[in-house]
Amino acid sequence: MKRLAKELKRRIVKIPRRLHHPLIHHIHKKHRISRKTILYMKEYGPHSHVVSVIIKESLAILILTSLVSSMGGISLQEIQSKLLSILPLIILIPALNDVIGDFGTIATSKFTTALFLGEIRGKWWKSRFVHKLFLMIITIAIFCAIYISLLSVVLAYFKGFALNFSIFLKILITTLLATSVLVGIIFLISIAGSVIIFKRKEDPDNYLIPITTAIADLGSMVILSLFVLLIF
């Protein structure tokens, strides 16, 4: 961005946000600046009103996702009495919620940064960046699921929960399945959603991070609720 003359910067930010102006192509070619970087300038450049851009793009999605999470809270409240009898599950709920939501944030923010830097070319599902990112995230997710199960069971045991191998195994399987399935879904939504929003010349960070974390919250609550109802 530093390489651009002030006059050129001023002209870029004045271009309507959805318009493919020849000036963008000119700057991209002449100054070798990624089109995605120019999009960032148009979104948050010197003459744009950053506060209103962020609020306009984030508000609706933030309200929607918060509401979705609140709905998940109602479903948990429905099985509250059952949950109270299985202490490790209560202990692992916030951790499971956090970890799945985190993967959504990581996938979205890393992929968005790569998009802005012009590192994703062609079909996203053929991109080596996406393959490596998924492999890394799913591997970490599996390790995390094992860690969550072990630690929640140990903490529950020290709090006086009557533990046996069958309960431990059920908790481990549920955590592994829930984590793998939810991480897979969230990764797909993050990447595909980022591409769609990016094509619309908007910043995917503002839309997808709230969406993925809400899906993670609701998904983990629903899956856990189902598990409690079916198995315990």
Add this chain to the structure above:
Amino acid sequence: MNPHDDFKEIFLAQIISITGGLIGGLILAFVTDKIELVPALFILVPGFLEMKNSNSGSLSARLSSGLFLDALKPKLKNQRLLRSNIIASFILVIIVSILLGIISYGIGYLIFGITSTKIIIIAFIAGILSNLIEIPLNVFFTFWIFRKGHDPNNIMGPYITTIGDIISFVCLYIAIVIV
């Protein structure tokens, strides 16, 4: 950034996040009875936590993109982009907090017949308090991590959810005490 470094950063951050989450789970087991004393609070809590985490996550991701593109300097000084991001995040949290309070009241009234409007005031106060603590911490750590040569995208997500949940729980508790 090297994929091996990425793996190490994300994995370590997640382990810290999980440990924090599990501690949060333990705390939850202890404070559930106190939270239950306020009508409709269980409807507000997941939405409030989600809103706080999403807002902080977006703020950090926007700052990270700005830092990588050199549109933002990793210094706590008066920069237009930084100032605007902070103001926007603050306004968003206040608006959504009030809305969540109203919705929690509405659901509570319709399903459980709760008539107390305390929940709206609790959501508003908790929103302001958590903003005052979380936004400066979020900005400081994003810049600090970037200055140390790490990718904030890898670390800030887990950090935000761990710290954010704890701060939100504390702020909700303070709001309950105030109201």
